[in-house]
Amino acid sequence: MNNILRILLLNVLIFFLEVPSKAYAQRTGSIYVGIQDDVTGKPTPVRVRITLAGKPVKTLPNEVVAVSYGLWDHADGYAFQPDSSFYVSGSFRITLPPGVYQFVLSKGNEYISQTHSLRIRPGQTSRQQYRMKRWINMVARNWYSADSHIHIRRSPRENQPLLNWIQAEDINVGVLLKMGDFWETYYPQYAFGEKGIYRQGNYLLTAGQEDPRTPEIGHALGFGATFSMRFGRDYYYYDKVFDELHKRGGLTGYAHQAESFHGYRGLTLDGLRGKVDVLEILQYCVSPQPLRTEHYYHMLDLGFQLTATAGSDFPWCGHDHDHGPPEHSAQIGNARFYTYLNKPFNQASWQASVAAGHTFVSSGPILDFRVNNAIPGDHLNVKKGETLTITAQAYGHPTQVPLQAIEIIAHGRVLKRITKYDPGQSSNHLAATLELKSVEQGMWIAARCYGDSTQAAHTTPIYVTIDGGGFHNSETVDSYLNQSEKYLQELEQELETHRDSPEFRAWYYKKGLKDRVDETRQVISVLRNRLSKR
Known part of the structure; x- marks a missing residue:
């Protein structure tokens, strides 16, 4: 009797579980979407955004490629991107309530984005196949794209999904930057140099750093070195970091067009003394108009060779990250640069070409x-x-x-x-x-x-x-050298100001920074004597 009762109870339980499930299936519909590259015919990673009546759909397919990311290394995002889009590796199936949905498929700057209106019918499953077409193929012309300013923590476990992300944006080189400030570091990378490279075909991930970062001197960049460098007790002496990164085979530079956080002071202090290789001149952190060249032209007119680079600063910066609509939110690859290679693509050949300045930046x-x-x-x-x-x-x-x-x-x-x-x-x-x-x-x-x-x-x-x-x-040397002197005077005023805020610590490094200012003034004097128009 007990066994019969158990069987009856089990059947009743199954019935009540199946009924809502069947009812839900009758109230929803499914669609399978496959995405292929138009030339190769193979499945290809893409970015997908689904909306209904203009509003983002909050349902995700099981096939979503997800990695934890966020400001200050917090887990603010995972599967959805800031604009409510998501990444898939070539196909997905999603179940939604009935309605007419807009599906936007994109794959970086070189592919033509597609928008499709798809009707979901209750109790039905439909299939759609799409092919992503390029309007230009830069790799075929030996130009390889890079986003050299991405902030996401990475262990070996994140390599494949992160590579899918940059493949979905058609970025050949994604540089993951460990970030620091006076107190600590964020977005750790499991390895640097050769051990930190993860590659599949024409796509690779590599590690770098945005550290030191201070409000008085700006944000420094470094990538390609065999190890990250940080001098906690000498934090404001950027040149020590630059020198060590160079010894370890890396490149150095300044972020944010040298505009944010008084980066022009650091660029003057280190650039005039020959410590800087690259300058990030295109990015959406400063303005919705991403190209900012004031400090770039300053250095070039003084006769200093600098490679132009660009990076998204994901997840911090979008087209208008303070006031813009969701579709203008932070996005990997929204600012990138292209590097010409006359030899097979790999980390070493790419970095050598960046060092040689064979680049252009682009949004x-x-x-x-x-x-x-x-x-x-x-x-x-x-x-x-x-x-x-x-x-x-x-x-x-x-x-x-x-x-x-x-x-x-x-x-x-x-x-x-x-x-x-x-x-x-x-x-x-x-x-x-x-x-x-x-x-x-x-x-x-x-x-x-x-x-x-x-x-x-x-x-x-x-x-x-x-x-x-x-x-x-020679026409602008004097004015630019005078401007350089003005920047040094600004820094000296900072050194005389003892601030209670823990974010501002330049005054604490007064002696060492003053020595560096004096060295830079000597360079300015030499340049004035050698380059000024007579």
Whole structure:
């Protein structure tokens, strides 16, 4: 009798469990979505955003690729991105209430984004297959994209999902930065150098650091070294970190266009003493207009070679991270740079090419820039009176990357500007050519391009020298050296201010920083004597 009762009770329980499940299935529908690369025909990672009547859908498929991320290394996000999108590795199935949903599929700047209206019918499962098409293929042209400013903690367990994330944004190199401040570090990386590289084909992850970071001198960058460097007791002496990173095979630089957190002071202090390799000139942390070049041109006009780089600063910065709509939130790859390689792609060849300056930064437009067939980062030495043939081309997409204008610039001055309204030009291709005849002085020459209000691109310069001379701008040397002196005076005022706030500690390092200021003043004096126009 007891066994019969148990069987009856079990059947009743099963019935009551199955009924709601069947009822739910009848009230919802499912859709299977497969995404392939249009050329290879293979499944490809993508970014997906689903909305209903303009509002984000809060349901996730089981196939979502998830990694914990957040500000200050907190677990603020996991499967959803800040704009309510998510990543999948090529296919997913999702169950939703009936309705007409908008599915947006994207894959970085070089692929054409797709928007599809899909109807979910109750009790039914449908299937959709989509192919992601490129409007341009930069790897086929030997240019590899990178986001060198990503903050996500990483153990070996996160390697594969994080690689899927950068594949979904079509970024060839993702640089994961350990971040620090005076007190501690965040976003740890399990290894640096060769041991910290995770690669599949033309995509790789590597480690770096954004440390030191101070409100008085700015945020320092370093990547490619065999180990991270940090001097807690000498935290404000950035040059010690830079020197050690260089010894360990790394590159160094400043973040946020050297604008945020008074980074121009640090760039002056370390850049004029030859400690800096790269400057992040395109990013959405400072402004919705991502290209900021004031401090870049400052250093170039003084004759200092700097590679232009860019990075998203994920998860901190979006197109308008303070006031913008969700679709303008922080996103990996929204600011990136391209590096030209004339040899097989790997970490070493990529880093060597970055060091050589063979780069351009972009939030959409693509640039091809040459001077007498030299490319960005090259040093072109010519004889006095020779002619320079300059070509600059920009490529875009009429709806996704609509080009507005391209400019050839030398010493910060526009030599030629072409817009989409000029004869023979369009929103998907702009071309400017120029001959500089009888060149009398050295100069740095670059190209820059503008798309919509949030899209821009800029090359590292080509450095033109005459009979082995310099490329500095003798017209602006005095004013830029005076500006450098002003920045040093600002720093000295900080050193005289004892602040109670624990975030401001420059005063504590007064003696060591004053020594470095004095060294920089000596450099300024030498530059003034050697470069000023007489």
